[in-house]
Amino acid sequence: MTLFRRKSMQDLGHDAVDDHTLRRALGPWHLVLLGIGAVIGAGIFSLTGLAAATNAGPAIIISFLMSGFACALAALCYSEMASMIPVAGSAYTYSYATMGELLAWIIGWDLVLEYAVAAVTVAIAWSGYLVSFLGDFGVTVPAVLTASPGTVITLVDGSTVTALFNLPAVLISVATAALLILGIRESAQANAVIVVIKVVVIIIFVAVGVSFVNSDNLTPFIPPNTGTFGVFGWSGVLRAAGVVFFAYIGFDAVSTAAQEARNPQRDMPIGILGSLAICTVLYILVSYVLVGMVDYRQLNVPDPIAVGIDATGIEWLQPLVKLGALMGLSSVILVSILGQSRIFYTMSRDGLLPPFMGSVHPRRQTPHVALIVIGVFVAVSAALVPLRVVGELVSIGTLLAFLLVSVGVWVLRRREPDIPRPFRTPWVPFVPLLSAACCLVLMLGLPGDTWIRLVVWLVIGLAIYFSYGRSHSVLARRGGDARERETTRV
16 A cells, blocks of 8 residues: 555665765764763753652652663664664654655654754753853843743843743754754764763762762652652652653754764764763763752752752852753754754655755755754744743654654564664564553653644644655655556556
């Protein structure tokens, strides 16, 4: 059936070999730093406190371990796929090879939640940290330009103003897209500098804060459940794991740069697994120090790490932490827009999106049109849309992508057992199926209204596919040409 047509492994191999339009400039450490740049951001600087205060208490440490374990299983599956199919497109491309065009489109559309919508969320958070950081130095950004339209802001003197739009969020979105248009090498170098700064700030926070850990703040480690699912107790630990999963989103963005890696078969697994391992260790250390420094009930704020620094009384650390947050959020926006542009680029080459989305700048060798479209979308959305439940929507969309990639590894092992696999996921089918099960459990831990939003989003995507993508698909045209040749011969 045409709904389930899929790319052969030969097609994907030709895509990887024949496409010389993107510059191969990334080595293994570039990929590790891209992964760290995408992962360490809004999660560690904001969601840690929220999940601890409302769901898990000090057991937020276990929640991070649970999410990290699920991501590690998914990372093993991603590594096999990325080494076999070194083509830009991430889970979209892998699904095309294993489960067909329709599911590939669903995943490609679903990944907009992981990348573009996540960039919107992080741009809004970046704006808040920038306003606070500048305020420490006596620089005031007009309140009417710091939030979405209609947001009522209370000023220091007690008066209120109504916001017009979020100007800092627009500026960071436009600046990031412009940097990515300049070139992948320039973007990777900028990301490397940002990653070093924010990791140093996190290490300083852990090194200073560990001496202020109070064992009383860690007791009880798992607060008793209040009688409501997800509010403390073990169900709260599970709910928190689904919430802080947002903090891990991005390690798979490494796979979207496959066609810009110098040796993708070797370097993609290093980038994916290396970045995830480093980030998991940092998350566990930060969450332990944070809930040890401050009573978890005080952490339901947008800047919990700043609250932790306040508890130490060390004033010079406050602007340093905010600078680290700005750096962390900046690199997340950069890698999110990078990943989204490469997915649109690949979908356009497959005919599922209009050809202009696959245009490559003749000198910069970057998909500049896709980057402009995504940059405008992120900037406009960040300027006008309030920050509410987008984090949960991003999490459930990413978990769905991870689930399908995990199933895809098992399907491809059965369907194409003889294809060379430079990296092999261990213990198949146990690891892929366990990965899929872990992702499904974390999805079930999220609220029902998040599932409703996911379904609505997917319905919109299906409408686009059946109205454009299905008839313009490269595979559809190849099938039509073949039928025409067969008719001519007859």
